[in-house]
Amino acid sequence: MTAPARTRSSAELMEAEEPVLAHNYHPLPVVVAGAEGAWVEDVEGRRYLDMLAGYSALNFGHRHPGLVAAAHRQLDRLTLTSRAFHNDRLAVFAERLAALTGQDMVLPMNTGAEAVESAIKVARKWAYDVKGVPDGQATIVVAADNFHGRTTTIVSFSTDETARTGFGPFTPGFRVVPYNDLAALEAAVDDTTAAVLIEPVQGEAGVVIPDEGYLTGVRELTRRAGCLFIADEIQSGLGRTGRTLAVEHEGVVPDVVLLGKALGGGIVPVSAVVARREVLGVLRPGEHGSTFGGNPLAAAVGTAVVELLETGEYQRRAAELGVVLRGGLASLVGKGVVGFRARGLWAGVDIDPAIGTGREVSERLMREGVLVKDTHGSTIRLAPPLCVTGGELESALGTLEKVLAG
Numbered sequence: 001m002t003a004p005a006r007t008r009s010s011a012e013l014m015e016a017e018e019p020v021l022a023h024n025y026h027p028l029p030v031v032v033a034g035a036e037g038a039w040v041e042d043v044e045g046r047r048y049l050d051m052l053a054g055y056s057a058l059n060f061g062h063r064h065p066g067l068v069a070a071a072h073r074q075l076d077r078l079t080l081t082s083r084a085f086h087n088d089r090l091a092v093f094a095e096r097l098a099a100l101t102g103q104d105m106v107l108p109m110n111t112g113a114e115a116v117e118s119a120i121k122v123a124r125k126w127a128y129d130v131k132g133v134p135d136g137q138a139t140i141v142v143a144a145d146n147f148h149g150r151t152t153t154i155v156s157f158s159t160d161e162t163a164r165t166g167f168g169p170f171t172p173g174f175r176v177v178p179y180n181d182l183a184a185l186e187a188a189v190d191d192t193t194a195a196v197l198i199e200p201v202q203g204e205a206g207v208v209i210p211d212e213g214y215l216t217g218v219r220e221l222t223r224r225a226g227c228l229f230i231a232d233e234i235q236s237g238l239g240r241t242g243r244t245l246a247v248e249h250e251g252v253v254p255d256v257v258l259l260g261k262a263l264g265g266g267i268v269p270v271s272a273v274v275a276r277r278e279v280l281g282v283l284r285p286g287e288h289g290s291t292f293g294g295n296p297l298a299a300a301v302g303t304a305v306v307e308l309l310e311t312g313e314y315q316r317r318a319a320e321l322g323v324v325l326r327g328g329l330a331s332l333v334g335k336g337v338v339g340f341r342a343r344g345l346w347a348g349v350d351i352d353p354a355i356g357t358g359r360e361v362s363e364r365l366m367r368e369g370v371l372v373k374d375t376h377g378s379t380i381r382l383a384p385p386l387c388v389t390g391g392e393l394e395s396a397l398g399t400l401e402k403v404l405a406g
Contacts (some may be wrong), residue, residue, distance in 0.1 A: 336404025
């Protein structure tokens with residue numbers, strides 16, 4: 001009888017990755033083998049509270065039973081047809097998602113970057129077909145310190161040199177202005193402008209929240225200028241900030257909303273462009289597509305995600321527990337925290353550089369059983385699953401206090 005293969009240790013698995021995986025990530029040294037709710041477990045059985053939630057892809061926690069059940073049911077029936085044929089899950093997904101977001105039509109894709117790329121194409125097509133911009137002259141205005149993905153076109157308008165250096169030549173047609181600056185935005189918009197593309201909250205930049213009135217100003221400016229307002233809600237949307245969409249904090253309805261991450265329930269990659277009919281209506285057969293976009297498995301899981309959000313439970317939890325998060329962080333200002341920005345269950349926390357870099361603080365927290373991730377400099381991000389309990393959140397904040405105290 002053949003003996004069962006020995007399970008490799010965390011150290012062995014990390015070492016095995018080194019020669020065979022491209023080095024485009026620098027993960028924390030933890031090897032996750034199982035997870036449920038807000039907790040993950042490594043190969044050796046050590047448990048960690050997940051305070052990152054897959055950059056908001058796991059808003060409903062790991063292996064949410066309703067989402068897993070929806071996936072299992074669909075796996076037993078049909079997983080993929082391509083869009084060469086209709087499938088029996090796509091219509092209800094599109095209907096429910098459009099209703100949830102207050103839009104008319106849905107363009108289903110897979111990854112967040114795909115949604116952004118799709119929106120860029122749609123905005124340009126709209127500019128030529130509807131606005132009357134001369135062919136090849138459409139421009140899109142974006143904000144500095146943005147993060148919309150890592151494809152060649154998207155990094156063309158990134159201001160992060162790590163994302164850009166070595167990947168040119170870059171795609172033209174973009175104008176970069178400071179975030180949260182309506183005067184600069186207005187100066188950049190002209191008759192060639194197809195759209196303004198911004199994050200309602202800048203995630204990768206450190207959970208940067210604009211001044212009250214900024215989003216309203218963007219909406220009014222784009223309406224006056226006759227161009228589209230595209231809100232990238234891939235990280236900020238679907239409950240994270242205490243509302244279904246972050247733009248709802250100012251009662252704003254963009255022309256186009258981009259969704260991803262949590263839309264797949266942490267099970268499959270699902271993204272979407274949702275927009276007004278006159279915007280997405282510019283697409284004709286053959287002009288854009290995706291083999292896996294709108295596949296039955298994705299549509300079934302995505303519909304189950306929408307059903308969870310339709311109750312409002314997760315939005316309420318994010319808003320209520322966001323009060324706990326802000327209060328806990330406020331108590332740490334001057335005790336190793338020099339500042340923070342928080343909305344709902346999402347925070348960027350600036351650590352005193354004398355204590356360590358964001359990476360170093362993340363590693364110390366990991367050793368204490370709490371998983372977070374650094375961003376620029378000494379900033380860490382907190383984005384726990386929306387199913388986290390108040391006690392778990394307070395425990396994580398207590399661990400942060402302990403780590404900062406040394």
